[in-house]
Amino acid sequence: MREGTLHIGPSAVPYRYGAHCLPELCEAIAQLRPASAVLALDAAVQSHAEPLLEQLRQHMPVHPFVIDPHENHKRLSLVESLMDHAVAVGADRTSVVLAMGGGLVGNTAGLAAALLYRGVRLVHLPTTPVAAFDAVFSLKQGVNLGAGKNLSGAYLAPSLIACDLSWLATIPRPALLTGIAEMAKNVLAVLPDWESDFTDALAELEFRPLEAFDSLFALGLHAKAPLLATDPHERHGALVFEYGHTVGHALEAASNGAMGHGEAVAWGMLAAAEVSAQLGHLADADLAGHYRLLAHLDLPPARIALGRFDRGALADRLAIDNKRGHLPSAPGSNPMVLLRRLGEPVRGQDGRPLIPVPAEMALDAFEKVAATEVM
Numbered sequence: 001m002r003e004g005t006l007h008i009g010p011s012a013v014p015y016r017y018g019a020h021c022l023p024e025l026c027e028a029i030a031q032l033r034p035a036s037a038v039l040a041l042d043a044a045v046q047s048h049a050e051p052l053l054e055q056l057r058q059h060m061p062v063h064p065f066v067i068d069p070h071e072n073h074k075r076l077s078l079v080e081s082l083m084d085h086a087v088a089v090g091a092d093r094t095s096v097v098l099a100m101g102g103g104l105v106g107n108t109a110g111l112a113a114a115l116l117y118r119g120v121r122l123v124h125l126p127t128t129p130v131a132a133f134d135a136v137f138s139l140k141q142g143v144n145l146g147a148g149k150n151l152s153g154a155y156l157a158p159s160l161i162a163c164d165l166s167w168l169a170t171i172p173r174p175a176l177l178t179g180i181a182e183m184a185k186n187v188l189a190v191l192p193d194w195e196s197d198f199t200d201a202l203a204e205l206e207f208r209p210l211e212a213f214d215s216l217f218a219l220g221l222h223a224k225a226p227l228l229a230t231d232p233h234e235r236h237g238a239l240v241f242e243y244g245h246t247v248g249h250a251l252e253a254a255s256n257g258a259m260g261h262g263e264a265v266a267w268g269m270l271a272a273a274e275v276s277a278q279l280g281h282l283a284d285a286d287l288a289g290h291y292r293l294l295a296h297l298d299l300p301p302a303r304i305a306l307g308r309f310d311r312g313a314l315a316d317r318l319a320i321d322n323k324r325g326h327l328p329s330a331p332g333s334n335p336m337v338l339l340r341r342l343g344e345p346v347r348g349q350d351g352r353p354l355i356p357v358p359a360e361m362a363l364d365a366f367e368k369v370a371a372t373e374v375m
């Protein structure tokens with residue numbers, strides 16, 4: 001089992017990752033000595049939760065709250081329902097909120113933990129690659145508003161991140177692969193030297209999934225830890241993790257939840273790479289490197305996946321992107337993470353990895369991606 005401490009600014013966050021390690025994970029939760037636990041539970045992982053509940057209940061009362069994880073449900077109303085449930089079952093300030101599921105459950109339960117009694121402890125029990133290797137390494141807890149993705153939230157350090165990698169084995173292969181797009185982002189935007197570790201892990205996924213998950217965990221932690229240590233609120237250097245998320249978030253929101261986060265980010269990275277190349281920052285070889293790497297994710301044909309998106313709807317979503325305000329950007333322009341080469345973002349005058357890009361240019365780049373086959 002891998003155990004250690006992730007430093008996010010001044011917060012020291014313990015983590016435990018392993019395969020078939022439920023007793024160790026339950027012991028780590030029990031050591032927090034909560035009066036009780038409220039388990040925000042992704043409906044798809046109830047079978048994984050049963051043995052967890054059985055073991056945890058030897059240490060504390062545990063009250064499940066099942067969440068149907070649709071992106072349209074990731075709203076303040078769901079956070080409120082979870083908090084109402086917590087109060088109704090007797091949770092007090094010493095209770096913990098356990099978030100077992102994908103990034104959606106993690107973000108929702110994370111915000112509930114930040115708000116309940118002005119903050120109770122949060123334990124992440126991630127069950128998807130997006131959650132286990134990316135989203136949980138963050139203080140950002142938040143949900144969508146009707147106006148757009150992740151527009152309301154708070155910062156809260158988890159008290160523990162605990163993952164039995166065998167939980168991830170029940171994810172269907174297409175969702176598994178696209179969910180790994182955030183790891184491709186880490187290779188493209190932060191750690192290009194890890195490309196072969198990444199592709200080796202993908203090759204292992206089918207036959208030795210637990211070993212593959214372990215490698216992807218190492219990649220996620222290695223990419224995020226150094227930047228989060230000095231930029232806990234992800235407002236400076238760690239903004240590089242927003243690579244692909246400008247067009248990606250617009251796609252995810254415009255699809256009304258039909259396109260998963262990972263797939264949307266994959267297309268968003270190709271659009272960001274096209275913009276980077278068009279502005280003369282990124283060499284053709286590195287642009288081609290994007291298409292080559294993302295081809296490993298078996299994305300659906302671009303013309304099918306992207307053909308149904310309306311330019312006007314995407315423009316509306318770009319206009320409310322949650323990175324607005326990081327930079328003084330002219331109307332009709334979006335702060336975007338661009339690359340000057342693999343692993344190296346273009347930095348603006350303030351040193352941050354954000355460059356204002358006219359929305360029309362981002363949309364043109366998206367249309368170019370939609371007309372290109374990812375092979």
Ligand SMILES: NC(=O)c1ccc[n+]([C@@H]2O[C@H](COP(=O)([O-])OP(=O)(O)OC[C@H]3O[C@@H](n4cnc5c(N)ncnc54)[C@H](O)[C@@H]3O)[C@@H](O)[C@H]2O)c1
Binds near residue numbers: 069
């Ligand atoms: N820093 C951050 O906070 C951060 C980073 C990345 C993504 N996110 C957020 O995370 C969300 C995306 O997370 P996600 O990709 O995990 O999606 P998700 O949470 O929506 O889960 C995707 C699907 O997988 C199912 N599922 C979960 N675990 C499973 C398992 N073990 N077996 C079978 N099915 C399983 C879920 O029921 C759901 O249908 C988005 O809302 C995104 O905004 C947040």
